[in-house]
Amino acid sequence: MLEIFGVGFGRTGTLSLKKALERLGFGPCHHMLGLFEDPDTVALWQAAARGEPVDWTRVYQGYRSGVDWPGAAFWRQITAAFPEAKVILTERDPDAWYASAESSIHAAAVAPLPDDADPLFARVRQMSLDVVWDGVFGGRFTDRQHALDVYEGHIAAVKRELDPARLLVFEVGQGWEPLCAFLGVPAPDEPFPRSNDRAAFTAQLARLRAAGSTAEPAG
Template sequence: MKVIVAGLYKTGTKSMKDALEVLDYDVWDVAEQLNHVGGVEQWEALMTYNGDATPMLKEMLSNCEAVTDGPAAVLAVEIYKAFPTCKVILCVRDNEDVWFESYKRNRDTLNNNFLLRLMRYISPTVSRRFEIMRLANDVISSGRFVNPLSSIMTYDISPLLCKRAYNAHIAYVTQQVPQSNLLTFNVKQGWEPLCNFLGKEEPQVEFPHTNRNAGNATTSGVYRHAMFSSVKSVRNRVAMEVTMAVCVAFAVVVPMFFV
């Protein structure tokens, strides 16, 4: 492990993945974190563990060079304590209001996607991955990241509490990580401060700005990478679970028309 991107969701974490890959790092985003062999089981165990997480994190992340987004985003300090020689990049937005509006749009887009909400109920594979990300986001949204599919009521997230969580995260990372190992970074700053911090030559390409539109939330991040995974074995498992659910529903509903 060489680099930890410590920014919360919607602080440019997707851009950081692309930028670090340009700089030749092997980066684990949400897809890699959840879908490597044993990944889901490891994160489930970690999220419910009451003790020193260092040994678990060392085992989970020993084969990657950099992490960004995913469940790792809210555990940046714990990951740093497991890998204390790492460089930590604390991604931030222009201010808390800009961040909150982006985070809220992303959250609302996901909640308004009926297919994803339905898949949580008919596919155990999707449900387990979504539950990990729900736990991570509930830290920010005070338990209101997801509207239940079965509920006719919807509820919103609290601007006050979300902004408090955003600022508390920044303060905690800044307090816990030595300044020599920490870069507070806005992706608008581009290559120069990032490359200076990492000791890399500046690439002769434009700095990536990925996933600017929150409307992409359902085809990136949690939705595409963690749920309908690019990992073939996971994707096939989801397809099988959906097929079985459809067959069961068909077997239950069709006979009702002949009663």
């Protein structure tokens, strides 16, 4: 049963949050990169992108938490499906977010696929196009102002529509304290995970594309 759901867009510290939640005992945590290990759910996300009904308990079966795309695109449906789940909205400076997303996850989504591309990678990438880049951003992510408007509109909608008692607005640079206070668990005596290095993300995603590896990138 999903206990914690992150509604922040990709490249707002979602991979760091995933690792933090798992360190705190709320794993496994669903994340876009995990779809390479759970390929059967890719079709469910594609159905959601088409507006078809989706059994969210099936999508998140076996997960205690979830962050990042593609879930953030369906935050209203998922928070309604799991009304007891606590919600975390990761934020980042809009300009820094756009620069990071443009050079990493968007670049990976639109780069030409080699003829011998791994079929699973191709399926996940097409799903990300359907859900995120053509869905959430309406095919206009390269229009910087449009993308920033979507990003800021998402943040405003989450804050407006969700019960504040259920919601933590969080920047990963704040570290363990606000997150652990919100979840009611002690803070570990170790650095907060940092997994937002753009170059490392891009390099490891390229390895997934080339080799069809199911290994999760480390941040």
